Amino acid sequence: MRRISALLACAVTAAALLTGCGQTAKQAAEQTSAQETYKFTDQAGNAVEVKAPVERMVVLQHHSLDIICQLGGQDKIVGVESTWQRDLGDYIADIWPAIKEMKTPGTLSQPNIEEIAALKPDIVIVASQSDQASAAKLREMGIPVAVISLRGEGKQAEAQNPRLSNADKAYTDGLHNAIEILGHLTGRDAKAKELWAFAEESRAIVEKAVGDIPDAERVTAIPVSSKHMVYGNDKYVGCMLLRAGAVNPAAKDIQGNGEYNVESLAKWNPDVIISQDRYPEVYKELTTDPAYAQLRAVQNGNVINAPYWAKPWGNPDADSVALGELWLAHMFYPSKVSADVVLERAKAFYETFYGVPFTGTVDAGIKAK
Template sequence: MIPRCIKGSESRPAAFAARPHNHGQGARYLHSCRLFKSWPFRPALVLAALFLVSPFLIAGGASEKPLPDDSPADGFPVSVLDSFDRRVIISREPKRIVSLAPNITEILFALGEGDRLAGRSSWCDYPPGVENVPDAGSLMEPNIEKIASLRPDLIIASAHFQRGSLDKLDRLGVPVLILFGPESFDGLFYTIDKLAGLVDAEAAASRIKTDMRRRIEAVQEKTAGLARPKVYYVIDFGAGGDYTAGGNSFIHQLLTMAGARNIAEDLKGWAYSVEMVIQGDPDLIICPDIPGFRERLTASPGYRSLRAVREDRVFQIDVDLIDRQGPRLIDGLEVLAGIIHPEAFR
């Protein structure tokens, strides 16, 4: 029997094939992790993540060619080309999934398929109640013995998964699917479609994408024609270095869609400096909602002299809303737009 080939309702985004390796992706991903949100650990994690170099983080550009379909009525087995360009055979509809990425977990719940989760990573902290699902370790250091004990029929990971962990998981004899798209709404829709195809939730996926597109259009309509204030988005600052979202980042795309002008739009990467922030003279500053972060930032040399700080225009945002490639990205866009243009979103 030849397994059918699963494809999303949209073809693989063009950006997938040409996607360069971005050392800063590690910093951005850790930006949303619980450990990152504990201040003493944050600078070291950012610097470590900036130098994560792995060819396995690069999305391959192979196209998906449908295979002859003589699969049984339930659609399985299926052949899935994952984001490491591996052809993964899934013999039956997955009922016990271990998710090793927060965005994958959030997508499954949004599809109405959260009850399929047999395990989740320690970084999966949304939606409420997910903490009751057994902890299977982190994305970078999964607990192989715990995962084996959960008897999964499918393991799903996302960006920043390590080759050594993949080799160990492969020895369990369970399909391991590495799934991530380009950092964009189209990339998110690609991932939603892939997951939906595995759990028979195509109708739910269509509803999610339709609603997100409607809300994206609403934000853009409300901000069209408005003055675009200069914004500085803070990832990190201080002795460990200053980091922000450059013009080639998805956070930059979100800021632009929300009606802002990113003062770091010419930056390619993540490393910045307080001198460059002073020169850019932002109208407002957006930073993570890490406890104490705003207070330290506004008291820090250089930053405390900024006009945005003096005028009390420093705002915080839940970074999970804009870092995780999940259904809450649209919430993040709306929150950003409300911060940047409060008059249009009252």
């Protein structure tokens, strides 16, 4: 009897083990079957084919890194660009602390082929200025590479100085397309749609508030980036300014990125100068160096240090459209777009997409012209 009981116990145990193995195999099969071949054209015109959702990504493009975090797909990332902190700002480590321990197999312009291969990624995301020969080598090794430029109109002769037939449409379409691609790669298509819908809602608020301001009555604003660098024509921030009711006088003289000095700023003499908090030394120089003291924006206290969540940059991020355009409209025309509206949208964006509370502040608007 004991022998029969023992045999029955063994049989039950074996059955349980087999069932467990069967469930694991089934789950694995379901995960495998959930992956499908995804064919798309990247933003430099390259054909890309990969099984999606992917499991391992190397992301050497900071806007894409940020958007993936907004979609909640950062668990897929196994490597990032080495200058992520400078290119995005400290905030990204608060949102995704694990980034501080990530491998850094390359920069915006130069992937490290050996280090990338060691990470065994399913795909590598690179910037438009990334070395093309390295990308070709990775593809030869069987590692898919996708270029994300955040703009439409295809590959440009100069990655950082594009010439666009319709800049606003190019950046709008390019950002939307990038969000869709990254959403599908990470298996977060629904979140990608939600993210774009949020951005469009913010744009509608801005358009209603300041969209009909005549050109002659618009604020003039110069957007600067790193030391002595200014954004000119066909950069996204110019589209931002136009949507927010301003105009960039540097766009007449500079195509893409260019340099500024005291003389050129004096020539443009804008109502507002916009710096970025990721380059604090620029704001300090503009507001404390006596050489700039004669500028209208300096005299009126209208040098604005744009916060990390507004991103008035050369290429758009999702929060540039969802929050930055709204923030600029408030800064230029506080009577038309209140600080409370901006703060409400910022809190909703951070909770919905980053999954963390918004800890920033919304300053009062500029002083009147």
